[in-house]
Amino acid sequence: MDKERLYRLQLAVLADVMPRACRCLLGEYGDAERICMLENDETDRLDYLTQEEKAELKAAKKRGLPLAMAETMEKLAINMICIDEQGYPAKIRRLEDAPYALFYRGMLPAEDKKHVAIIGARNCSDYGRRTAEYFGQGLAKAGVSVISGMARGIDGMAQEACVDAGQESYALLGSGVDVIYPPSNKALYNKLVKCGGVISEYPPGRESLPFHFPMRNRLISAFSDLLLVVEAREKSGTFITVNYALEQGKDVYAVPGRIEDELSKGCNRLIAQGAGVAHCVEEVLLALTDNENSERRVIEFSEVTRKKVAAAAEEKPDDRWEDGPRPIIRKCLLDQPMTAQELYGRLGKPDMKIQELLTLLMQLEIEGLVLCRGGRYELK
Amino acid sequence: MVIRVSTGALRGIDCSLVTVEVDVSNGLPMMEMVGSLSKEVKEAQMRVRVALKNAGIAIPPQRITVNLAPASLHKEGSQYDLPIAAAMLAALGMISESRLENIFIAGELGLDGEVKAIRGCLPMVLRARAEGIRECILPGANAGEGTVVKDMHIVGVESLDEMIRYLLLDEEDRKNHYAEASDEDADMKREKIPDFGELYGQEGVKRAMEIAAAGFHNLLMIGPPGAGKTMAARRLPGILPPITEEEALEVSKIYSVAGKLTGGGLIKERPFVAPHHSATLQALAGGGQNPRPGLISHAHKGVLFLDEVVHFSSAALEVLRQPLEDKKVLIARSTASYEFPAEFMLVAAMNPCPCGNYPDPQRCRCSEEQVRRYLNKLSGPLLDRIDICAEMGRISLDEYRQSNKTGGNGINSAAMREHVMAARAVQEERFVNEKICFNAQMGVAELEKYVRLEGEEREFMDKVYESLHLSLRSYHRVLKVARTIADIDGQKEVGLSQLQEALCYRGIEDRYWG
Numbered sequence: 084m085d086k087e088r089l090y091r092l093q094l095a096v097l098a099d100v101m102p103r104a105c106r107c108l109l110g111e112y113g114d115a116e117r118i119c120m121l122e123n124d125e126t127d128r129l130d131y132l133t134q135e136e137k138a139e140l141k142a143a144k145k146r147g148l149p150l151a152m153a154e155t156m157e158k159l160a161i162n163m164i165c166i167d168e169q170g171y172p173a174k175i176r177r178l179e180d181a182p183y184a185l186f187y188r189g190m191l192p193a194e195d196k197k198h199v200a201i202i203g204a205r206n207c208s209d210y211g212r213r214t215a216e217y218f219g220q221g222l223a224k225a226g227v228s229v230i231s232g233m234a235r236g237i238d239g240m241a242q243e244a245c246v247d248a249g250q251e252s253y254a255l256l257g258s259g260v261d262v263i264y265p266p267s268n269k270a271l272y273n274k275l276v277k278c279g280g281v282i283s284e285y286p287p288g289r290e291s292l293p294f295h296f297p298m299r300n301r302l303i304s305a306f307s308d309l310l311l312v313v314e315a316r317e318k319s320g321t322f323i324t325v326n327y328a329l330e331q332g333k334d335v336y337a338v339p340g341r342i343e344d345e346l347s348k349g350c351n352r353l354i355a356q357g358a359g360v361a362h363c364v365e366e367v368l369l370a371l372t373d374n375e376n377s378e379r380r381v382i383e384f385s386e387v388t389r390k391k392v393a394a395a396a397e398e399k400p401d402d403r404w405e406d407g408p409r410p411i412i413r414k415c416l417l418d419q420p421m422t423a424q425e426l427y428g429r430l431g432k433p434d435m436k437i438q439e440l441l442t443l444l445m446q447l448e449i450e451g452l453v454l455c456r457g458g459r460y461e462l463k
Numbered sequence: 464m465v466i467r468v469s470t471g472a473l474r475g476i477d478c479s480l481v482t483v484e485v486d487v488s489n490g491l492p493m494m495e496m497v498g499s500l501s502k503e504v505k506e507a508q509m510r511v512r513v514a515l516k517n518a519g520i521a522i523p524p525q526r527i528t529v530n531l532a533p534a535s536l537h538k539e540g541s542q543y544d545l546p547i548a549a550a551m552l553a554a555l556g557m558i559s560e561s562r563l564e565n566i567f568i569a570g571e572l573g574l575d576g577e578v579k580a581i582r583g584c585l586p587m588v589l590r591a592r593a594e595g596i597r598e599c600i601l602p603g604a605n606a607g608e609g610t611v612v613k614d615m616h617i618v619g620v621e622s623l624d625e626m627i628r629y630l631l632l633d634e635e636d637r638k639n640h641y642a643e644a645s646d647e648d649a650d651m652k653r654e655k656i657p658d659f660g661e662l663y664g665q666e667g668v669k670r671a672m673e674i675a676a677a678g679f680h681n682l683l684m685i686g687p688p689g690a691g692k693t694m695a696a697r698r699l700p701g702i703l704p705p706i707t708e709e710e711a712l713e714v715s716k717i718y719s720v721a722g723k724l725t726g727g728g729l730i731k732e733r734p735f736v737a738p739h740h741s742a743t744l745q746a747l748a749g750g751g752q753n754p755r756p757g758l759i760s761h762a763h764k765g766v767l768f769l770d771e772v773v774h775f776s777s778a779a780l781e782v783l784r785q786p787l788e789d790k791k792v793l794i795a796r797s798t799a800s801y802e803f804p805a806e807f808m809l810v811a812a813m814n815p816c817p818c819g820n821y822p823d824p825q826r827c828r829c830s831e832e833q834v835r836r837y838l839n840k841l842s843g844p845l846l847d848r849i850d851i852c853a854e855m856g857r858i859s860l861d862e863y864r865q866s867n868k869t870g871g872n873g874i875n876s877a878a879m880r881e882h883v884m885a886a887r888a889v890q891e892e893r894f895v896n897e898k899i900c901f902n903a904q905m906g907v908a909e910l911e912k913y914v915r916l917e918g919e920e921r922e923f924m925d926k927v928y929e930s931l932h933l934s935l936r937s938y939h940r941v942l943k944v945a946r947t948i949a950d951i952d953g954q955k956e957v958g959l960s961q962l963q964e965a966l967c968y969r970g971i972e973d974r975y976w977g
Contacts (some may be wrong), residue, residue, distance in 0.1 A: 205831075208824040235831055267831065345825045422856035423967070424667040437666035438948075438964050445963035449927060458685065458815070458854030459822050 084153045090116040091165050092153060095184035096286050097143050104136040105183055109167070119144060155287055159261055162187050174305050178331075182284035186260050189280030192230065192253050192306050197371045200230045200307035200328075202321050203237025203314040208346050209420040209461045211314035212240055214338050218311060219244030221364030227371065228252055228279065230307045232299060237313045239268050242275065251279035253306065257299045258291035259283060297323045304328040309371055311361055312337040315349030325353065334370055336361040403450060408432065408443070413462065416453065420461035466553040466560055469567045469596060470546040471587040472538050475801040476716045476756065478583065478590040482532045483543065485550035490526030498531035501539045501753070511548045514572040518623050520557065527551065537798040539753045542581040545570030545600070548623060549630070558630045567591035570602040576623035580604035582722030585715055588612045600626060608724050610644035611715065617642045656701040660875030661694075664858045668695050671853035671968060673879045676702050677886035678947030679901035681787070681809040681848055683772075686855030688819045692812035696768045699810060700735045701876040703766070704887040710764045713804060717756050717763055734765030740774040748782045754794045754801045759786055762807035772811040773840040780845055783809070787848045809849065813841070823857075850903055850940045851968040886950035902947045907939065914942045914957050923959055927966060941965045
């Protein structure tokens with residue numbers, strides 16, 4: 084890393100602590116090296132800096148160039164792009180509080196492509212999981228990449244489905260790009276680095292703090308062209324992202340759910356407030372391709388519906404589901420995941436013993452048709 | 464002249480014979496006691512002196528020496544008062560020396576001469592019989608315990624006077640004083656065991672309980688609050704196989720040593736012990752300077768039910784590991800180490816997460832990390848020893864009404880017990896030449912012998928071992944449980960459906976932890 088970039092990195096580290104001050108300094112001096120090398124008495128003269136910020140600036144000068152961090156970045160192939168450099172995403176530059184630098188592994192989202200942010204509850208239901216996968220995969224196949232926060236639940240599921248379908252996906256992190264949070268998503272992280280990218284405004288090594296997440300949510304919405312909410316409770320962090328998206332003028336779509344589902348209440352509320360109804364991938368794609376031409380949209384939409392009906396007629400359920408009580412089990416589990424006991428009650432077959440059902444469920448699990456998660460069986 | 468009387472010292476749940484030797488000779492008037500005695504035994508001299516005085520017996524101003532032999536054995540407890548008093552009476556010439564031969568005496572004295580109850584009478588009488596002694600004088604309150612042992616003449620005395628009177632009787636008259644063996648069983652103060660038929664809509668856990676009871680498998684129940692975990696556990700004693708004579712004697716000995724064998728007679732039911740989760744390590748394992756059996760020994764040959772198991776202190780849970788492995792608790796003290804048997808069936812119940820509703824996303828808002836931390840409170844080694852893990856769902860009002868309407872509130876205790884008994888009979892036959900008696904106790908060698916997988920079954924398990932990422936230990940557990948299921952179903956060999964069912968009960972570490 085050359086000297087100029089090292090100064091930029093030094094400023095980026097400083098911008099993590101005092102973003103406002105750095106924006107002002109950059110406006111005045113326009114150059115990272117000049118800011119980092121400011122004489123102490125000149126720093127003292129800057130009346131738009133608070134005492135703490137002045138102290139921080141002096142301390143940064145004293146610490147010198149962040150050589151160790153530069154080394155880590157080289158080792159892990161972490162890239163940095165600064166706001167005054169070519170290639171800084173235009174979508175982000177437009178933000179009032181655009182971060183000075185973006186760190187990323189892999190790539191940055193291509194400017195000429197469409198991106199959809201898929202977000203939702205971490206503790207999602209089986210329905211949410213399936214929907215996230217459906218949209219992630221469907222959008223990927225249509226050449227749209229998914230942007231999200233690599234969180235547990237909806238975020239990660241949608242991204243995983245997208246990457247698995249061969250399309251790039253991008254994750255915005257609330258920590259440094261080399262800090263994998265949550266740790267359980269390590270496999271997904273590795274996939275994203277290879278296919279897509281992991282992006283953060285925080286310098287490498289930075290641990291995630293609670294207030295980082297709302298900030299990274301503004302980047303999730305800024306990078307995307309449309310925001311899709313899959314599952315959200317009435318009170319949910321998801322709405323922070325929704326508010327950013329509305330501020331930034333993005334379309335917001337929500338996946339409808341049953342009115343009695345806690346996890347769908349937030350989505351249904353969004354729809355009531357005027358969000359688009361994401362009832363199929365095509366609907367979202369239409370919203371992406373052409374927002375202005377509503378007439379064309381209707382025509383295309385009816386075409387899509389026609390195709391869908393035709394496809395549904397052709398589609399056959401897996402014939403492994405056909406034997407004995409299996410169709411009813413599938414129907415019950417399609418409704419919602421349940422424990423063996425609940426399923427037993429639902430089947431209403433008094434002549435069937437509980438152990439027979441358990442045996443059958445085990446067979447289904449081994450055949451890979453159902454999944455047992457914490458005692459509840461769900462469709463795979 | 465030295466007078467000898469036999470009595471006993473408790474060691475764990477057994478008893479060693481101790482001889483009380485009393486010598487009265489000329490010298491400075493004093494009474495001294497020797498023989499490796501603890502404080503409460505040394506105090507005996509005061510109790511004995513005053514009790515004798517209050518009984519109107521004058522102690523001559525002579526030198527009295529009391530020795531409890533063997534001297535190498537540390538002696539604790541209050542049972543030495545009465546034999547010392549008896550020996551002194553003989554030394555003073557009030558009763559003949561020969562009358563004290565072949566008699567076993569134990570009991571605590573009050574200052575007014577009252578004879579108080581002591582603990583551990585049952586092992587003492589057993590020891591006396593083993594030593595060839597046929598006559599025992601015990602506190603009246605403990606006489607019932609003694610009558611359990613056959614061919615023994617037990618005399619219960621309420622006071623020192625009564626003992627003196629008895630010892631002066633001639634042979635014919637003594638017979639009227641022998642305590643009668645009571646027909647009643649020991650009073651466990653247990654309420655009537657409720658029936659499994661009252662447990663609505665939890666067929667899954669009932670089946671798991673049936674299997675656990677049949678093979679003496681340790682069981683873990685996981686479910687949201689109100690699913691009926693505690694209710695199910697309370698009904699478990701009703702389907703356990705009956706206790707054998709030999710087992711009953713061993714259990715009664717533990718209760719006797721703990722001073723809890725009241726009402727006379729053997730304990731004829733398998734114990735069910737449910738300690739509160741605030742129980743300390745000592746309360747569970749047993750302890751005290753003069754160690755007594757803890758709650759896990761009280762559950763010997765029965766059920767130890769730990770409700771809300773994750774709320775037990777981790778030290779208390781870890782203490783279960785040794786008894787689960789070795790079937791006994793060892794307590795070491797500077798004077799001696801004590802061994803209490805503790806072969807119990809562990810039944811534990813817990814919520815799946817701090818709020819109790821995981822994995823229901825409608826109700827549970829616990830983070831993955833919280834759930835993991837909660838479940839991790841159960842240590843791996845403890846989980847390794849749990850064969851059957853049953854999940855219980857919340858029962859909706861609809862389901863409840865449904866099962867109520869059809870009258871099919873499922874299987875009841877009587878039918879379950881029948882299954883258990885059938886499986887028990889098969890196991891008895893199988894293990895007739897082995898040291899074990901239940902499927903759960905099978906080691907790897909026994910598994911190889913009694914669970915032979917061939918052809919289809921073998922192929923299936925090979926496939927499952929890989930696809931479900933089983934550990935070798937959980938693989939063995941599945942085989943054990945499958946064996947019990949086959950026994951219940953009346954199958955000679957373990958079949959595919961038994962293996963499949965057994966896999967449904969595999970441990971949570973294979974399913975929740977991932």
